[in-house]
């Protein structure tokens with residue numbers, strides 16, 4: 001993705017035009033910050049992990065931006081990297097639109113998301129552009145390198161967004177506050193050596209399951225690939241299994257669990273629990 005102005009991202013091939021969706025900071029109201037940014041490594045990560053919670057926050061008035069670090073260029077056995085990138089960005093944008101959210105791709109590449117300064121500046125630019133109250137991303141330990149790198153980059157970007165002398169490619173204005181940062185628990189809620197990683201709290205998203213299914217189904221290239229290989233709708237089924245496992249922790253059919261970055265100077269109060277009126281430690 002190419003930065004074209006101080007605050008806006010180029011729409012790029014297959015992307016929605018961020019000029020119409022990432023609000024100018026100068027136009028933002030001084031009332032409560034309702035902006036939420038969910039950053040996954042690849043298209044569909046956010047859908048699997050937090051679209052139920054995004055949907056609940058949306059119903060409370062949140063403005064949502066969904067971003068992916070990469071377009072999912074390795075998620076195919078039949079298309080070129082260029083073609084599958086085009087397809088998957090279109091799928092991600094369609095999914096985001098179902099939620100009334102915007103979609104941004106930072107144009108890194110699968111298995112090549114480096115936790116380095118160049119990428120950190122790019123992610124910081126995105127955080128500054130959105131200036132969110134809440135950020136979701138992958139946990140710092142997960143089953144694959146892109147997820148771990150994304151988690152670290154986003155953690156650093158939330159901090160760096162408020163540091164005026166940390167330059168970004170688009171020279172976005174620094175933010176005034178560090179957002180509340182939440183992580184998706186790693187796959188299977190275990191770390192790389194099998195130790196349990198329990199979520200700090202679980203959100204009941206049973207009423208959002210149909211919305212979640214619909215958004216996930218937008219990622220047709222991935223769903224059909226798994227359908228051919230598994231002979232069943234594994235894509236949707238695996239999301240439902242994950243949600244059921246998480247939901248068990250609080251006695252509901254479908255849940256989404258999160259860990260909060262609770263280290264200063266990041267805010268440590270649980271704004272999601274407060275906004276949704278749920279227990280802040282429900283694991």
Ligand SMILES: [Zn+2]
Nearest residue numbers: 041042045147
């Ligand atoms: Zn992923």
